[in-house]
Structures are given as C-alpha cells and as structure tokens.
Amino acid sequence: MSTAQNLKVGFIGLNPDSHWAAMAHLPALQSMPEKFTIVGVANSSLESAQRTAEALKLPHAFASAQDLVNSPEIDVVVITVKVPYHFELVSAALNAGKHVYCEWPLGNGLEEARQLTALAKQKGVVAVAGTQARGALEIEHLAQLIKEGYVGKVLSTTLIGSGGNWSGETVSEYYYLFESKNGATMQSIPLAHTLAAIKDVLGDFATLDSQFVFNFNDVKITDTGETKEKTAPDQVLVQGTMASGAALSIHYRGGANRGTNLLWEINGTEGDIQVTGDLGHAQMIQLTVKGAKGEEKELQPLMPEKAVYQGLPEFPGARNISRLYSRLYDDITTGSQTAPSFEDAVKLHEVVDAIETSAQSK
Known part of the structure; x- marks a missing residue:
C-alpha cells in the first residue's frame, strides 16, 4: 500500500468493565492506534451499547447487530459473544460484506463452521477465527x-x-x-x-x-x-x-x-x-x-528473546490477540493470508468432532 489505512472496528458483545473482550481485545487494539480505531458497539440492548459507547468514548452505539454490520462506518466486525450466537451474527456480518474476527469456537459444531467458511469464501472478505494461541x-x-x-x-x-x-x-x-x-x-x-x-x-x-x-x-x-x-x-x-x-x-x-x-x-x-x-x-x-x-x-x-515482547500488551491473552489483529490488518491491506482463517477453523473443528465422535461411540 502506498498510504496507511486505519480500519474502523465494530464490536458485537463488548462491556467496558468485564469479560474477555474488555480484558484482551480492547488492549490489543489500543496497542495499534495507527491500524485500528474502535468506533461502535452493539450489545443485547441499545441501553447496554450506549453504556459501553459512553464509557469508552465511542461515536456509535447501535440498536442491533444488524444495524452495526450494515453501517458504512464499520470495516471490521468483531464478534465476542457466546458460541450459540456465532452463526447468526457472523452470517449477518459476512452478508453485509464486512471483514470478520470471530472468537473461537467459530460455530456450534463442525457443520456451522463449514457453512460460515463457505459464505466467507463466497463474499471474498478476510475472515479470522480467534485461535490466539x-x-x-x-x-x-x-x-x-x-x-x-x-x-x-x-x-x-x-x-x-x-x-x-x-x-x-x-x-x-x-x-x-x-x-x-x-x-x-x-x-x-x-x-x-x-x-x-x-x-x-x-x-x-x-x-x-x-x-x-x-x-x-x-x-x-x-x-x-x-x-x-x-x-x-x-x-x-x-x-x-x-x-x-x-x-x-x-x-x-x-x-x-x-x-x-x-x-x-x-x-x-x-x-x-x-x-x-x-x-x-x-x-x-x-x-x-x-x-x-x-x-x-x-x-x-x-x-x-526478551526484545520480541517489547511494545506488546503485558497480559498474554491480549498480546496474542494483538498479534492476530496485526496479521488480520496485513491480510486486509496487502492481500496476504497470515491470520488464522475460517478454513483453519474448520480443520480444528474437524479434530474436535473426531474426538467427540470417538468418545460418544464408547
């Protein structure tokens, strides 16, 4: 790229004072202000989104997840809610043409993961599953x-x-x-x-x-x-x-x-x-x-070497996620394929499915 691009991030599922998104995703993104700006949030209610937006000084509190994914203000949709809601929300973001970072597990089981991966490929967006280890x-x-x-x-x-x-x-x-x-x-x-x-x-x-x-x-x-x-x-x-x-x-x-x-x-x-x-x-x-x-x-x-940790968040969870966001940024802006993809997630879901199928056959 000839000029730097700042990507605007919208969260589905972000409370400012608790839970994984606040502990790990916020410091990860805040460590890269030249690459990402968090601009909006959608939670289970408009009131909850407004509380988060006010606490974090975000310009947009969306009434629904659908409003967030449809907004021209959002480049990347981050989904940090419970697994049973992933399929619906990731599908909405992909259908809106947005890049997606979804927490692992990608789907509630292998079949959902396969469907989401097929949709992401069809839409031609960067879709990352958060296997941050x-x-x-x-x-x-x-x-x-x-x-x-x-x-x-x-x-x-x-x-x-x-x-x-x-x-x-x-x-x-x-x-x-x-x-x-x-x-x-x-x-x-x-x-x-x-x-x-x-x-x-x-x-x-x-x-x-x-x-x-x-x-x-x-x-x-x-x-x-x-x-x-x-x-x-x-x-x-x-x-x-x-x-x-x-x-x-x-x-x-x-x-x-x-x-x-x-x-x-x-x-x-x-x-x-x-x-x-x-x-x-x-x-x-x-x-x-x-x-x-x-x-x-x-x-x-x-x-x-100790030097490689410099400039990264101290909390290992945030540090690992920051490195995935950095790869996601490169994949969006340069066309590389370095972040854990939905295709990678399907392969991991297949391993989990094999473990479950073997155990359930006993």
Whole structure:
C-alpha cells in the first residue's frame, strides 16, 4: 500500500468493565492506534451499547447487530459473544460484506463452521477465527526450534491441562459451558485452543481415540444455590498419533489442581522440550518453555528473546490477540493470508468432532 489505512472496528458483545473482550481485545487494539480505531458497539440492548459507547468514548452505539454490520462506518466486525450466537451474527456480518474476527469456537459444531467458511469464501472478505494461541511468541519460537531439529525426530508428545471450569461447581453466568448443546465444552475451548498451537508446532493430527469421563453429573450453581444437570464431560482422554508418526497422549480435566495446570512435553531422538503454564488455556496464559538436548541432563530456559515482547500488551491473552489483529490488518491491506482463517477453523473443528465422535461411540 502506498498510504496507511486505519480500519474502523465494530464490536458485537463488548462491556467496558468485564469479560474477555474488555480484558484482551480492547488492549490489543489500543496497542495499534495507527491500524485500528474502535468506533461502535452493539450489545443485547441499545441501553447496554450506549453504556459501553459512553464509557469508552465511542461515536456509535447501535440498536442491533444488524444495524452495526450494515453501517458504512464499520470495516471490521468483531464478534465476542457466546458460541450459540456465532452463526447468526457472523452470517449477518459476512452478508453485509464486512471483514470478520470471530472468537473461537467459530460455530456450534463442525457443520456451522463449514457453512460460515463457505459464505466467507463466497463474499471474498478476510475472515479470522480467534485461535490466539497461534499468535503466542512462545509457540512461534517452539515451531522454529522443532523445525531446526532441536529435539531431532519427534517421537512423542504428551499434554495435560486443567480447564478451570467443568467440575462440580460454577456460577450462573457460566452454566452454559456445562451444557454440551452450546458447543462451549472443555474439548472445544481450552483443549482446542491448545491443539491449534500444537498443530503449528508439530503438524497435523492423524489417528485419535478418545474417551469422556463424567465424575459429576450435576453442577452446583454457587450464586443461586441451585443444582443443575451437567452434560459436558469433566475428563477428556485422547490417545493417537501425529501425521509424522509421533505418539500423542492428552488428558484434560475439569477445574484446577494444586499441581501443574498445563504440561506439554515434546520428546525426540536428540532432545526434550517442556512447556508449562498456570491453566490449560494456552491461548490466554504465559507459557514457560524449557529444554535439554544432547549431553544436557537438566532442562534449561528456552524462551524467546526478551526484545520480541517489547511494545506488546503485558497480559498474554491480549498480546496474542494483538498479534492476530496485526496479521488480520496485513491480510486486509496487502492481500496476504497470515491470520488464522475460517478454513483453519474448520480443520480444528474437524479434530474436535473426531474426538467427540470417538468418545460418544464408547
């Protein structure tokens, strides 16, 4: 491009004082004022949109999502609402010819994701699914280490993670996560986000054999005292292989524990790498990378250079999202294809679908 272009962003689902959009998307976009300007919002009501617009000093509060996507003031529509609403809202934005950033999961299941991807291709817009662990500096660093042969031939990889939710208690606001019909389960959110990163580092998945365990059939809603049915699993077990032939073992568990809440190991003929974190959501936590190879007997720090973090948001979730927005900007303004696309999202949905289909056949 010969001149810089500032893209105008409209949010569907943004409250200024809470939730993921405020914690991660706002600081991500605010770190790039030369590329993006947030100009409008549509929430569940006009009053809610007006409160957000006033708090954030946005020029436009839209009465409905349809009004937002139809507005000539909006270049990019960002959708950060619950999964069951993604299909309708993404469809509206695409049909209005807008570029889209939709939080992961893209759809409530594989079929919705496929339909949205086909529509995005038909409309010829840039459509990004927010698998932001793929934007993590640590994941890019890992992929380079593997490519350069740090561990030699990869023999196996092991992943253990805690979902944070999906145990025996929750608050009413998050109960929807515990109903499988909503497509917001442990396997579709924290595990899938992490699998997106693993795929970037180790390549495609091949055979997957899985099992779901339900230690809790009910969930206590702590803020109301109710007990409700729980249909999402609280233990997800997967064994299989990568396309490279490496062995794969996964265990995701509900809640959190007093040990390591994210442990990902890569073992090879020449060395070993260990990735740890405070929660099984690789997309939103600080990842710590250690490794050893050759004659080394103990793991040593294996992090990216500190300089690469400069100028990026401190919160890892916002930092990762800012890097996806930067790619989205390039894709819109230069015609490149660098951000996680809807096509990529379909492939990830296929992995989740394979895990679910295998578990449900047991």
